[in-house]
Amino acid sequence: MAPLDLAAAPFNLDEPAMAWVHATRDSFSPRDKLAQLFVLLARGTPEQTAEQVRSFRPGGITRIYSPDLEVELALTRQLDELSPVPLLVSADLEGSRMSLPLGTSVPNPLGLAAVDDLEATTAISTLMAREASAVGLNWSFTPVIDLNVAWRSAIVGTRSYGSDIDRVERHALAQIAAFQANGIAATVKHWPGEGFDDRDQHLVTTVNPLSMSEWENTFGRLYRKAIEAGVMSIMSAHIALPAYALALDPDAGAQAYRPASLSRILNQDLLRRELGFNGLIVSDATGMAGLGDWGPRDQTLPEVITAGCDVILFSDDPNADLMRLVKAVADGRLSQDRVDEAVTRVLALKAAQGLHTPRAVADLDHARLLVATDANQAIAAGVTARVPTLVKDVNKLLPLSPARHHRVLVYSGGVILPFVPNPLPLSVPIRLEEEGFAVTVFEPGMDVHPRDFDLVLYLFAEETTLGRSRIFIDWVKLTGNLFGAMSRFWHDVPTLMISFGYPYYLYDAPRVPAYINAYGSSEPLQAAVVEALLGRAEFSGTSPVDPFCGSDQGRY
16 A cells, blocks of 8 residues: 555645544554445434444444433433444534524525625634534534536535535535534535436436536536635535547547546546645445445445545445455455555544544533524524525515505425425415515415415425436415416415525516525524514525526516
8 A cells, every 4th residue: 555645635644643543543453444445324313323323333423312411411412322433423514404403593505605704604603613513523524615507406506605606616515614623524526416317316327418528627626626625625526527538549439427426537537636635535325326226235335435545435234245355355356455455545534533632521500501502693693684686576575564565375385304204394374474474385275365465475395305317396286286386366465475495486486576595494594584674674595596597587
């Protein structure tokens, strides 16, 4: 194995830290070296998570936190005691509904891009990192540096900083700096760049269709900037970059569409050799169809490591997956040198995060001084108030008032969330009732007569959704039948459409006269939208994407 330069960026380790990395690696059994290459998803109870760590001894976990700070801190202390080598504890710190449930609710990346204030992004990212660190996190799989170009994409959606590369670069670099200055290793994703294919790699291997000159001017630029900024890790995703493969081999055929997570040329040649990345490469979740498309797991899982990823993200059956690596080492598909190289980078990330030195025990009283404090809530509220974006109001409907718009009819599909089987209700109707409006929430089968209402509100709340090919207005589902789906009331009753997530509903309703994007559906954001609706706050957000989807039809 060629020696890794652990003193170089992004690890920047001193001699004692490097000595710890090498001594720890060499102390592992062959089995435990392989286990260090796994980050397991910890969705269960604290008892289940503790047993998972005790029995498997992974390199890290991604914890799905509960709202109970005391319980989660107790688990953090227990995991420290159970793990002979400290764990990398990770999460997707993406804000909005992906905010830590025990922490402060903050805007998602698209919301921050709508505010477009680097001081605000830095303040929110600092808050997120300090709260995460206080509960034992040390690694985040963010920021997302995808470009929201293919507007039909349901997976890029609200997770990116938009479609403008300058804006994406500014805010991503601000988040990397804030995270890594406050104890959280940042990860940029999804290598080699998503957003020009409107499909979802959870369901299919997606394709970055750019030529290499186009790629260099977009994703190449973004990844080089992140590497220059010292980002600790990069997530190699189930995304192909055929232009690079075909430049090396014009006869590559199907191999040109091999996902980066399984591609030596994309990870080792392009990312490491050409871009000079020395940090840790983590695969995207290995249960996705974008990887599974490429072969049986017996074949593909070892290829994740041989292709240049240092960490296997998630496993439905860790012991079976471990045996897949054991067999690959035994039959020569996976070399011991490559295993040692990957383990070295895993340990180097741990050392870079200070996990090799004695650390303070997770303390509830200390955490309460840092997590979901009044000061943090005030910072988040101040930024959240600047997110809502008035895209159009052609008939000058706003501001609303109970006197002029007393009787309100609301159409809504509720809040759609991954892993939650049924939609959650939005609180906007209740908030409007508290302001003196008489609100009727439409139910299928209801007879609607325009004369009975002074305002029609369409409320949608679908942020980025996993496993859905499209987000769109399903008029039949919304109204209950085809005849309702064909009805439009906005020529008879003042009408407003609000999206608390996906920003492109004007494609399905271009003639709605008033439209607002809020980008996220958190309770603080719903409250901020109501304040702006009533004229007590300004709509100060600016669109970080084209809400008209490239057509002037929706402007009028």
